[in-house]
Amino acid sequence: MQPLLKMQGxxxxxxxxxxxxxxxxxxxxxxxxxxxxxxxAGKSTLIKILTGVYRKDSxxxxxxxxxxxxxxxxxxxxxxxxxxxxxxxxxxxxxxxENVIMGYEPRTKLGLIxxxxxxxxxxxxxxxxxxxxxxxxxxGSFSTAIQQLTAIARAxxxxxxxxxxDEPTSSLDDRExxxxxxxxxxxxxxxxxxxxxxxxxxxxxxxxxxxxxxxDGQTVAVREIAHTTKLGLIxxxxxxxPEEIAAAGMTELGGxxxxxxxxxxxxxxxxxxxxxxxxxxxxxxxxxxxxxGLLGSGRTEAARAIFxxxxxxxxxxxxxxxxxxxxxxxxxxxxxxxxxxxxxxAEGIVPEMSVRENMTLALLPRLVKGGTIDRTKEEExxxxxxxxxxxxxxxxxxxxxxxxxGNQQKVLLARWLALEPDLLxxxxxTRGVDVGAKFEIQAIIQEYVEKGxxxxxxxxxxxxxxxxxxxxxxxxxxxxxxxxxxPGITEESLIGAIAQSHDxxxxxAAA
Amino acid sequence: xxxxxxxxxxxxxxxxGQSMGVWLALIVMIAFGALRYDNFAGAYNISSFLxxxxxxxxxxxGMCFVIMTGGIDLSVGSVVAFxxxxxxxxxxxxxxxxxxxxxxxxxxxxxxxxxxxIAMRIPPFIATLATMLGAKGGALVISGRQxxxxxxxxxxxxxxxxxxGGLLPWSIIxxxxxxxxxxxxxxxxxxxxTVEAIGGGEDATRMMGLPVxxxxxxxxxxxxxxxxxxxxxxxxxxxxxxxxxxxxxxxxAIASVVVGGTLLTGGLGSVPATVAGALLxxxxxxxxxxxxxxxxxSISAYWQMVIRGLFLFVVILxxxxxxxxxAKQEA
Numbered sequence: 001m002q003p004l005l006k007m008q009g010x011x012x013x014x015x016x017x018x019x020x021x022x023x024x025x026x027x028x029x030x031x032x033x034x035x036x037x038x039x040x041a042g043k044s045t046l047i048k049i050l051t052g053v054y055r056k057d058s059x060x061x062x063x064x065x066x067x068x069x070x071x072x073x074x075x076x077x078x079x080x081x082x083x084x085x086x087x088x089x090x091x092x093x094x095x096x097x098e099n100v101i102m103g104y105e106p107r108t109k110l111g112l113i114x115x116x117x118x119x120x121x122x123x124x125x126x127x128x129x130x131x132x133x134x135x136x137x138x139x140g141s142f143s144t145a146i147q148q149l150t151a152i153a154r155a156x157x158x159x160x161x162x163x164x165x166d167e168p169t170s171s172l173d174d175r176e177x178x179x180x181x182x183x184x185x186x187x188x189x190x191x192x193x194x195x196x197x198x199x200x201x202x203x204x205x206x207x208x209x210x211x212x213x214x215x216d217g218q219t220v221a222v223r224e225i226a227h228t229t230k231l232g233l234i235x236x237x238x239x240x241x242p243e244e245i246a247a248a249g250m251t252e253l254g255g256x257x258x259x260x261x262x263x264x265x266x267x268x269x270x271x272x273x274x275x276x277x278x279x280x281x282x283x284x285x286x287x288x289x290x291x292x293g294l295l296g297s298g299r300t301e302a303a304r305a306i307f308x309x310x311x312x313x314x315x316x317x318x319x320x321x322x323x324x325x326x327x328x329x330x331x332x333x334x335x336x337x338x339x340x341x342x343x344x345x346a347e348g349i350v351p352e353m354s355v356r357e358n359m360t361l362a363l364l365p366r367l368v369k370g371g372t373i374d375r376t377k378e379e380e381x382x383x384x385x386x387x388x389x390x391x392x393x394x395x396x397x398x399x400x401x402x403x404x405x406g407n408q409q410k411v412l413l414a415r416w417l418a419l420e421p422d423l424l425x426x427x428x429x430t431r432g433v434d435v436g437a438k439f440e441i442q443a444i445i446q447e448y449v450e451k452g453x454x455x456x457x458x459x460x461x462x463x464x465x466x467x468x469x470x471x472x473x474x475x476x477x478x479x480x481x482x483x484x485x486x487p488g489i490t491e492e493s494l495i496g497a498i499a500q501s502h503d504x505x506x507x508x509a510a511a
Numbered sequence: 512x513x514x515x516x517x518x519x520x521x522x523x524x525x526x527x528g529q530s531m532g533v534w535l536a537l538i539v540m541i542a543f544g545a546l547r548y549d550n551f552a553g554a555y556n557i558s559s560f561l562x563x564x565x566x567x568x569x570x571x572x573g574m575c576f577v578i579m580t581g582g583i584d585l586s587v588g589s590v591v592a593f594x595x596x597x598x599x600x601x602x603x604x605x606x607x608x609x610x611x612x613x614x615x616x617x618x619x620x621x622x623x624x625x626x627x628x629i630a631m632r633i634p635p636f637i638a639t640l641a642t643m644l645g646a647k648g649g650a651l652v653i654s655g656r657q658x659x660x661x662x663x664x665x666x667x668x669x670x671x672x673x674x675x676g677g678l679l680p681w682s683i684i685x686x687x688x689x690x691x692x693x694x695x696x697x698x699x700x701x702x703x704x705t706v707e708a709i710g711g712g713e714d715a716t717r718m719m720g721l722p723v724x725x726x727x728x729x730x731x732x733x734x735x736x737x738x739x740x741x742x743x744x745x746x747x748x749x750x751x752x753x754x755x756x757x758x759x760x761x762x763x764a765i766a767s768v769v770v771g772g773t774l775l776t777g778g779l780g781s782v783p784a785t786v787a788g789a790l791l792x793x794x795x796x797x798x799x800x801x802x803x804x805x806x807x808x809s810i811s812a813y814w815q816m817v818i819r820g821l822f823l824f825v826v827i828l829x830x831x832x833x834x835x836x837x838a839k840q841e842a
Binding site: 307309328329330331332333334339341346347348349350351352353357361362364365367368371372373375415 | 695699700701704705707708711712714715716717718719720721722774778779
């Protein structure tokens with residue numbers, strides 16, 4: 001059978017940096033096809049080229065045996081490829097009807113919108129999906145699931161032959177996910193193909209036929225879902241052959257050989273609105289506890305919940321100084337906790353401020369003497385850390401945005417170290433920094449842990465967790481599912497634990 | 512790595528590229544005015560210029576802090592009108608009662624803004640638009656739509672009309688003290704640095720345990736208080752509470768702040784440059800008056816507004832070019 005879509009040798013670079021190198025994708029008619037890969041693997045770039053958001057630099061695309069070159073998303077839609085984005089691209093204040101038929105309204109003879117026909121048509125479309133609602137109401141008055149299904153209904157009503165779903169289940173609950181799966185199966189039965197992008201590997205095994213795995217802008221494998229395992233998919237995504245990995249010294253961290261002290265923090269059964277369902281983790285003095293798991297497993301969310309960035313729905317956080325959860329980040333900081341966030345640009349640096357001001361922001365309450373900031377003490381502290389962490393800059397008054405990523409990260413690390421914390425939460429501390437700075441940052445972490453600081457470490461770099469952590473708590477779908485102890489953890493066993501927990505049904509709902 | 516203790520002038524100028532333009536323009540204009548017009552540098556012109564513009568400096572200072580947090584305060588013009596009426600009623604008790612009374616009245620409206628913005632989470636543009644209308648209505652109600660004459664018997668009008676040493680009006684002295692205090696607050700205190708950090712990233716600031724809500728409340732109440740002070744200067748300088756005055760003053764204040772190099776998106780600002788910005792805008796008016804006074808040409812008040820708008824445009828254009836050039840050099 002001829003493929004519905006064939007993308008071959010697609011190249012694309014942004015400002016000289018290659019995002020896609022000879023990427024490929026092939027979709028059969030009536031197939032549900034997963035596209036998976038780590039962040040930055042090139043999934044969304046490939047899809048955006050297909051839907052006309054980006055232009056390819058070179059390569060061939062054939063859709064329905066004709067050469068395809070969508071110049072705009074609208075053109076892609078008109079020619080049978082519809083996209084449902086992660087962020088709902090609908091208009092919540094307008095009626096359901098308007099959202100479904102927007103741009104394709106039936107007209108009366110006078111050229112005005114025929115509302116009666118429009119509502120009727122919308123009701124018919126939604127009824128196909130088992131949705132019976134008042135289509136004259138604003139879309140925003142319905143649940144997220146209904147909105148999501150409305151977006152899909154819109155896509156399908158436009159006679160699409162290929163529907164692209166980007167993380168469609170990220171805002172749905174279990175029952176709504178089932179409804180969505182029903183819709184996907186319905187599309188398949190009608191001969192419509194679906195490209196399914198998701199971080200939740202479990203879902204792929206429920207509804208997908210094949211998976212294209214991308215890594216570093218290239219298509220590295222195409223697997224039949226029926227003939228692969230989650231372990232296999234994860235190994236493909238990470239580009240590792242578990243059997244070949246020897247846990248040789250790849251980091252400056254050394255886990256499993258430390259004496260751990262008293263309990264610093266005990267979080268049990270954490271539950272939040274932001275996808276945490278049941279996470280428990282304990283950190284002792286002088287140890288590194290890793291949070292393992294794939295993207296979307298709830299690692300960052302667990303850290304945010306502990307630091308009182310997100311409101312707890314259930315569970316408890318006990319610290320050395322307080323028997324209950326913190327009410328705001330300020331209280332967590334006073335209790336001796338620092339939180340180096342994953343998103344350096346949005347949550348870390350204040351770009352227009354100087355290195356000095358950035359470094360001492362969290363320390364400010366302690367720098368105030370007689371109502372004003374003690375500038376001498378401030379500069380003393382800043383100069384100390386610039387020297388101790390080897391931060392390369394021209395002057396401490398330099399705006400932080402001028403520093404390299406690695407040096408910015410060191411300034412942010414210093415911001416928390418200056419507080420002399422008991423516990424540091426480090427979310428991707430070495431992401432986006434060059435190799436040299438990475439080793440230096442790891443060495444700094446190691447040094448502080450030896451001094452007795454407890455660390456909760458989140459990292460997508462498996463060797464950092466495997467070699468650095470004394471224990472790794474493995475998370476999956478917002479739950480902590482297992483715990484590994486060092487010495488004894490290998491990348492293989494960690495990947496195994498992550499995949500294992502995926503393969504083990506955690507409740508009877510699947511049956 | 513360079514020696515960290517040496518002061519690098521080139522880097523300082525680059526780092527402050529946004530506010531260099533305003534100082535340069537100010538110096539050039541003063542030099543030009545002093546050479547071209549006979550009485551420009553005379554005591555009368557200087558004192559009346561400073562007296563009138565002290566009001567605009569005051570509201571620009573408050574506005575500068577609000578804008579640094581990424582907010583805006585549209586209510587200041589109406590607050591000036593409202594407090595000028597309030598203090599006209601207070602004038603029999605003397606300036607020692609009217610001055611604090613006027614500032615407190617302004618701060619009260621500032622607190623309403625703070626409550627809307629922080630507790631009710633209403634966008635500052637909308638919240639202060641509401642208080643702008645409310646304060647204007649309030650001014651008309653308590654004045655009965657009349658200009659309220661002040662008590663000339665008390666010391667109230669001395670504040671707005673007398674000069675110290677024949678040159679410096681009381682009003683500009685009070686505003687100068689305010690500016691120095693706010694400069695210290697911004698540069699030397701943790702609340703000042705919190706204000707700047709909020710404009711740079713509110714979530715990040717909250718995450719660092721800094722008192723975001725307290726700092727935001729501070730800026731709106733401060734802005735109200737500054738407008739209150741301007742209201743006192745207005746009433747005592749003109750001998751009347753004026754419910755219809757203050758229209759469009761918030762835009763003058765915003766313009767001064769922007770000319771002073773403060774980013775409208777927040778996160779970066781300067782107290783001295785804001786003062787310079789307000790003086791610069793005032794100077795344009797002042798010089799147009801002198802130009803008319805020479806009798807060669809006559810520019811109507813409407814044309815003066817057009818010219819002022821054009822001038823503002825040119826300054827901002829120059830500034831964005833200066834900061835773009837310095838950003839490029841840094842990159």
